Amino acid sequence: MQDESYKKSKAEMLPDPVVCTVDVVLLTLREGSFCYALVPREQEPFQGVAALPGGFVHPAEDKDLRASAERVLRDKAGIQGVYLEQLAVFSGVARDPRGWSISVAWYTLVPLEALQAALATGVILREVADLGGLPFDHAEIVRVALERVRSKSTYSSLPVHLCPATFTLPQLQAVYETLLGEPINKVSFRRKMEELAFVEPIKGEFDSSGAHRPAQLYRLKAKYRSRLSLTDRGMNSGG
Amino acid sequence: MQDESYKKSKAEMLPDPVVCTVDVVLLTLREGSFCYALVPREQEPFQGVAALPGGFVHPAEDKDLRASAERVLRDKAGIQGVYLEQLAVFSGVARDPRGWSISVAWYTLVPLEALQAALATGVILREVADLGGLPFDHAEIVRVALERVRSKSTYSSLPVHLCPATFTLPQLQAVYETLLGEPINKVSFRRKMEELAFVEPIKGEFDSSGAHRPAQLYRLKAKYRSRLSLTDRGMNSGG
DNA sequence: AGAATAGTGTCTGTGAGACATTATCTG
DNA sequence: CAGATAATGTCTCACAGACACTATTCT
Numbered sequence: 149m150q151d152e153s154y155k156k157s158k159a160e161m162l163p164d165p166v167v168c169t170v171d172v173v174l175l176t177l178r179e180g181s182f183c184y185a186l187v188p189r190e191q192e193p194f195q196g197v198a199a200l201p202g203g204f205v206h207p208a209e210d211k212d213l214r215a216s217a218e219r220v221l222r223d224k225a226g227i228q229g230v231y232l233e234q235l236a237v238f239s240g241v242a243r244d245p246r247g248w249s250i251s252v253a254w255y256t257l258v259p260l261e262a263l264q265a266a267l268a269t270g271v272i273l274r275e276v277a278d279l280g281g282l283p284f285d286h287a288e289i290v291r292v293a294l295e296r297v298r299s300k301s302t303y304s305s306l307p308v309h310l311c312p313a314t315f316t317l318p319q320l321q322a323v324y325e326t327l328l329g330e331p332i333n334k335v336s337f338r339r340k341m342e343e344l345a346f347v348e349p350i351k352g353e354f355d356s357s358g359a360h361r362p363a364q365l366y367r368l369k370a371k372y373r374s375r376l377s378l379t380d381r382g383m384n385s386g387g
Numbered sequence: 388m389q390d391e392s393y394k395k396s397k398a399e400m401l402p403d404p405v406v407c408t409v410d411v412v413l414l415t416l417r418e419g420s421f422c423y424a425l426v427p428r429e430q431e432p433f434q435g436v437a438a439l440p441g442g443f444v445h446p447a448e449d450k451d452l453r454a455s456a457e458r459v460l461r462d463k464a465g466i467q468g469v470y471l472e473q474l475a476v477f478s479g480v481a482r483d484p485r486g487w488s489i490s491v492a493w494y495t496l497v498p499l500e501a502l503q504a505a506l507a508t509g510v511i512l513r514e515v516a517d518l519g520g521l522p523f524d525h526a527e528i529v530r531v532a533l534e535r536v537r538s539k540s541t542y543s544s545l546p547v548h549l550c551p552a553t554f555t556l557p558q559l560q561a562v563y564e565t566l567l568g569e570p571i572n573k574v575s576f577r578r579k580m581e582e583l584a585f586v587e588p589i590k591g592e593f594d595s596s597g598a599h600r601p602a603q604l605y606r607l608k609a610k611y612r613s614r615l616s617l618t619d620r621g622m623n624s625g626g
Numbered sequence: 627a628g629a630a631t632a633g634t635g636t637c638t639g640t641g642a643g644a645c646a647t648t649a650t651c652t653g
Numbered sequence: 654c655a656g657a658t659a660a661t662g663t664c665t666c667a668c669a670g671a672c673a674c675t676a677t678t679c680t
Contacts, residue, residue: 164446165404168489207403207487212479237476237491240451248446250407250489252476318632333670335634340669360631361677557659572643574661579642593651599658600650 167249171202173293183273194283217254225266231309255293257309305346316363406488410441412532422512433522456493464505470548496548544585555602
């Protein structure tokens with residue numbers, strides 16, 4: 149499929165090489181507060197500083213940029229199969245002290261339960277209100293991710309990815325309320341969930357953990373489910 | 388601001404150079420039909436084939452990727468100062484016969500009046516229903532652009548960029564109806580325009596071109612206006 | 627029994643669309 | 654004056670939110 153004759157002249161056709169990276173904004177809920185994940189940087193610049201999980205694009209290894217982002221998530225947080233969506237490209241001469249660069253940013257929503265291994269091996273969670281001390285333009289990237297997720301959360305199925313595999317409707321409503329930052333009418337919320345129809349009750353299963361009437365357990369319908377799984381390896385084991 | 392010591396090691400840190408391009412989906416309305424712009428490719432591969440206006444990123448020349456897209460629009464269509472928004476990144480080994488590449492796609496909405504010079508010098512308009520014969524993954528890029536624009540058009544100010552500097556409300560409504568592909572209730576449309584408040588009537592100015600009651604002329608409010616202007620040069624004059 | 631939350635029935639105000647009416651031009 | 658479209662007034666139905674009530678658990 150590829151024409152090798154083009155490859156020879158590639159260097160001459162490209163005025164300058166471009167540093168291409170991917171960065172992932174991993175969002176989760178911890179005790180009702182909206183958080184993003186950071187990883188200490190292994191190399192200069194900003195070695196040791198907590199930064200968004202990211203890395204160089206490896207054309208020889210990655211089928212495309214989504215594969216690059218998935219590799220970063222696998223290597224740095226030990227998770228795969230999660231909901232992952234492209235956010236935007238951040239570019240220019242000013243964002244990286246090494247010079248002109250491109251970062252293709254992605255965002256993912258993950259339930260805290262899927263992050264236990266990652267948290268045990270160095271991944272940090274920080275509340276989204278705190279964007280201080282981030283290297284490069286990572287604060288701006290998180291800002292744009294939050295804007296996108298909040299904008300997409302108004303009655304879309306997006307926030308459900310922050311819930312574990314099974315959940316109750318009051319739990320799901322609390323997730324929406326945290327993301328949107330305002331209370332939602334219970335009757336309206338349930339009507340909308342019925343209308344959007346991306347969750348289904350699990351017949352006969354209830355959450356009886358409280359001193360009150362048990363709540364029906366729900367799950368994401370099969371066709372909307374991403375195959376979330378944890379890698380058997382720990383994090384940072386990749387090269 | 389930049390640390391030169393990093394530059395030396397850049398080549399070693401980058402596993403492989405990546406071909407970085409920008410492509411622009413230029414959308415306009417011609418006689419009530421929604422169209423996108425194509426330009427014959429000057430170089431191999433696909434030399435002579437009509438393709439989206441695009442080109443390599445020039446890190447030495449462009450401040451960032453937006454500047455790259457603006458340069459492409461200036462050089463290939465002779466326009467600048469238009470509404471321009473990032474669409475998505477298209478990447479991978481399969482999209483370009485030269486091998487692994489990245490294209491950062493942008494979209495712009497331009498009134499037909501601003502394209503007269505471009506159309507006289509080789510830019511082609513094609514209806515959005517016809518995506519045949521496009522090189523690379525340009526058909527997919529246009530598809531995604533259409534999806535984005537249509538999705539953003541439901542009562543946002545976006546479609547107004549397809550109108551000339553002054554326009555009537557019935558004209559603006561026709562633009563929305565073309566983009567959305569369905570008729571809109573006149574009273575509701577006017578109520579929404581009043582509520583969104585991004586256009587204002589031009590006192591005392593009317594469109595009296597029809598054999599009926601003249602229509603009030605409107606314009607985009609100053610704070611929403613982009614400084615659209617045509618370059619004095621023709622197209623394709625850039626290096 | 628009382629506390630707590632889950633879940634549902636019902637009323638009402640807001641707002642979008644349907645319809646009708648008036649306004650103002652050309653020929 | 655007839656025809657055409659602009660612009661606006663008004664009615665109605667749907668729906669989101671408010672409120673109230675019932676259900677079911679634990680202590």
